[in-house]
Amino acid sequence: MNQQLATDIMDARRQRGRVWRTQFMVMWGVIVAALLAFILVTIRLDSDFIQKWLPFILTGVPVTIFVALISIFFASILATLGALGRVSRSPYLNAIASFYVSFFRGTPLLLQILFIYLALPQAGIVLPALPTGIVALSLNYGAYLTEIFRSGIEAVPHGQTEAAQSLGMSDRTTFRRIIVPQAFRIVTPAIGNDFVAMLKDSSLVSVVGVQELLWRAQAAGRPTFQSMQTLLVAALVYWILTIVFSFFQNRLERKMATGDRTPERSR
């Protein structure tokens, strides 16, 4: 009978959870429906037109994902170097890293893209549109990630360093074998997070003519003055991309947060 009680309680709780989730989903559905209705009324979707252009717009999706992926990759490398500079004892490396962070976090991404596109050629460095976008995004996100990586390194408890040192490890070994692996787990979710943000910020490279999602949506809509419809499609696609990648990002985060290798807690 007692085990029955436990089961009953769990069932009741589960049932309440189910009801709650159902109500939650229904509400979401209602909102989405209301939003769609509102859009249909205001924007007067022309389904023939959208069908005609959808493949053209969707061709931008791989470009968007490619730009975001490759940029987050380079940004992570830059951030690793930047964070190494920031935690190093050398005032020179520190200054270089801190300048980098300050400058690229201190100016708008849009401006950075324009700069690399328009000013660097005058110094003989001519990057085509796509590399321009990638370089700008990498530099910009690299600066933000530098600070994240640095705080990741600093988030490793000082006791870890002390334990390593008291085992006779050199600073180098301590850093490489003890600090970095732990910092890595701390920052991985942040990289995922920035990747999702990058998916959207990559839309800025449309200004230099990279034919990604937003560019294509605008190009498709303008000739017939139907930008709103194509922008709407783009918004939906971005939204879906974000939801999909956030889902993976959340799983990553949860995996990093729990599991066997979380920092121990006393008591």
Add this chain to the structure above:
Amino acid sequence: MNQQLATDIMDARRQRGRVWRTQFMVMWGVIVAALLAFILVTIRLDSDFIQKWLPFILTGVPVTIFVALISIFFASILATLGALGRVSRSPYLNAIASFYVSFFRGTPLLLQILFIYLALPQAGIVLPALPTGIVALSLNYGAYLTEIFRSGIEAVPHGQTEAAQSLGMSDRTTFRRIIVPQAFRIVTPAIGNDFVAMLKDSSLVSVVGVQELLWRAQAAGRPTFQSMQTLLVAALVYWILTIVFSFFQNRLERKMATGDRTPERSR
């Protein structure tokens, strides 16, 4: 003699600190100088031209700050409501808040601005350019801040709730008198951080013709094909703004992190 030793050690450390900082600053100076030299060589600054247009460009600074300030204000209000929704027990409020966050974090800010500018009028809501920018920025940052506020609320240790409850406080009183004040201190630095980010993102509202810093820089440079020079000026101004406001933000953060009212730690 012993006090002398203490003083000597502190002096030696201070001296080393001074040397370090000096080397750091010198390096910064060198980098800035190198950057300027590079710019002077590649962009061939025309000082007459810049002098002529500088006042015009700087007129955009108050606009930029105004837009950022008022948007962060509304964003904080939206985020408060959003976070209340997210931590509430009601599945409906939760769904509304979660939809809001998902939608506005899931689509690019640029798209949101264009939408409010070009699509809402079809529903009879015609906002001028400036309000359009403010609404878009508020909604967008409000979504990000919602999650920050929520995690701030959740970061208040559960022991606080238990202590309040065991004193007989109702959920409402506990939330209002115990949780919110502590969450507020946790999230204040994040608001400051977002304000600095907003300074730069506000440049996106130039697309609907708000005459802020970037808009003015572009407008000043274009007629004579000297965009690079004016963009450079804009970049410098953004950079300075960021440094100045980051300075205050850091102080705020430090004040919130230390001081009398930090959460106690056992032991």
Add this chain to the structure above:
Amino acid sequence: MTLQHVVHPAEIPGSLVAPGAPPILQATAIEKYFGTARVLRGCSMTVFPGETVTILGRSGSGKSTFLRCLNFLEEPSAGVVEISGVRVEADPLRPRHEKASARIRQLRLHAGMVFQEFNLFPHLSVLGNLIEAPIHVKRLPRKEAIELAEGFLAKVGLSEKRDEYPSRLSGGQRQRVAIARALTMEPEVLLFDEPTSALDPSLVGEVLKVMESLAHEGRTMIVVTHEMAFAREAADRVYFMSDGEFVEIGPPQNVISDPQDERTQDFLARFLRA
């Protein structure tokens, strides 16, 4: 099904209890499941006004859970708690409704709690910590609340820390403030969950001294602790918990000095050997 409270033979009123006084706290057949894990297995307790009882037991045996069930910080899976006339039955199958919540709040007003981790409100000064609940729960005027608070602060010997913030206090001082805070609500029963475990050994004394003086004053107290000396000297009765059951109940001279149950013996042997 109405549960009938059964008083354990060893639960006889302690030395400070007014003769004939009815129990002030009755916990009847408390059960607690976490998922399918049965953490409390029908624990009953009877406490008379003015008594100090302690609960001993291994880590994980369920002491904290039992204490938290007493004021419904943890909802029991089954059982009844009655404290000075307020009776609340476990009702885990339904969501808590407004009326049930109000009743539980009532119960909590009769049972002040002191936590291992103090849980002072860091954003409020010491005085702020003490007057928050009187003002916002009992609706005392601010002036009265301050007077009340100052009285209790004096009692725990911290009058001069009135305007300090918790982060500036030592652990022992924090715990004394926490005790004073619980007292401001003038609860009939005080619950202590290992109040000295988070303290530096040299700070334990000052807290125990306050607790002892409360015990001698005739406060009703239920104390989960590992401080054997306190249990031995201040307690009217000791409950030894093992695996979610009270396996031995009795006066400290019996349970601590001459345990009958094998598990109690084992625990005390291990515990005292270091």
Add this chain to the structure above:
Amino acid sequence: MTLQHVVHPAEIPGSLVAPGAPPILQATAIEKYFGTARVLRGCSMTVFPGETVTILGRSGSGKSTFLRCLNFLEEPSAGVVEISGVRVEADPLRPRHEKASARIRQLRLHAGMVFQEFNLFPHLSVLGNLIEAPIHVKRLPRKEAIELAEGFLAKVGLSEKRDEYPSRLSGGQRQRVAIARALTMEPEVLLFDEPTSALDPSLVGEVLKVMESLAHEGRTMIVVTHEMAFAREAADRVYFMSDGEFVEIGPPQNVISDPQDERTQDFLARFLRA
């Protein structure tokens, strides 16, 4: 100025020390300032191979700081530390150069440390924790390191937890792993900083048992602790620290049971009263 080490009259070789053996650890006139606060005031200590000594004292008296100065986790402001022939002088006025750092690393190889908070490496399995330093500091081949580690794991009774991660262990098990980890470097001296303070009372025993067996085995150990029973039973000598000075040194039967210094008396009275 070369500091002359002075042996305290009470520092006579303990029972397990080989006759005529020279001291294995000499700390001479250690001073430590934090800013202008003088936390250590000329502390000297002599330990012979095979001895176990304990340091007692109030919270904040400087026990941890002294222990950390011994292996330069904290740079002393003045004084000399010599452990099995490696002598390092305090040199706080200059930045540490490569040679000095190498010397300090050498010193640390002779002095293993066990922390209150365990400080196990959470990203490595138990075995990983144990072989990391042998492989990357002593450059042992992996296979040898594993053999060595398994031996010490067996010694602390945790062979079956070899592949577990620290987060899955209880506090007592973690501390035992930490002890095994320190042993893998085969240090001449083991330093313990309140190794049981972060443990649940019921888990203290298993750690103390391991420490006692190490003491009986003839390991040289310096233990900061609040466990009086351990100090009394396992220590050859007790150092009582007050305000950064060793105010009383002697065998435990003297210092603990019959303290001469007023501050020691006061501490023990307060400490044992609870």
Add this chain to the structure above:
Amino acid sequence: STSGGASPSAAASAAVPSTAASQAPSEAASEVASAAPSEAASPSSAAASVDPESLLGTVMASGKIRISTDPNYKPFSFLNPDGTYEGFDSATAEETVKRLNAKLGTNIAIDWQTPGWDLITAGSWGGRWDVSIGSMSVTVGRAKVVDFAEPYYYDSGAVAVPKDSPIKSLAELAGKTFCVGTATTYEQWLKGTLEIVDPNILPAPVTPEDNITALPTDNECIQAVAAGRKFDAIVANANGLADAVKSGAPIRVLDGPPIFTVSVAFALDKSGPDTASMLAVLNPIVQEMHADGALSALSTKWLGKDVSQKPS
């Protein structure tokens, strides 16, 4: 003669175009145009003697010509769902390259580049594309940074008002609100900063700068009005506005003479490789297309009227 085509080898000399470029663009263009065709070289000799460092040389070496265009500019240049380009500009570019290949005996392909209009007009292309064939009006300011070829059509600006607006003439627009495309000649006209060589500019209505909203392209202006935004007028390309009216945009183009007329030409970057030999090939081609009616035909096809002839 300062013209760029005395002989194929002379066309590659660096001194010539810089002289030409320092003069008023239309003058330079017409001089080149007048001199070049008579001395048009035979394909083989032209191809053989081109300086490999010059613009034409690099284009021939790479086998493709990078042409920038703004695909947001219907009916001059716009995209099909399959990603191909259409419109007057695009067709002109294709025809030009076809003739270029015939002339040089090469097989150069078009590589479309689509930076924002903003960036095309910002100058400093940094060699990212070889030529702009995208309705770039010849202005004095632009001529400082780009070399213009012979005009291939003549554009005119027009003012449109919302369909239901009572406004009938330019004169009534003083102090009203305007919407224009960013960095367009129309924006410059409104702000009084337009400098073109063609004389027939009408004075712009006087209005405070705050009343002028510049959106990324003309197109957004039309969409904004269609969406319900209240602008008193849109200043844009006359042909674009006519096309918008045809597509059902709720606007009406004001009657009257064009607000200004301006030559439109291919543009080549001054700061890039030497443009002289390229101009020496392009100018005759433009001339021929004018002469044999190719441009007239394309114009009629895409714009519904012939804009290739200079209005008198």
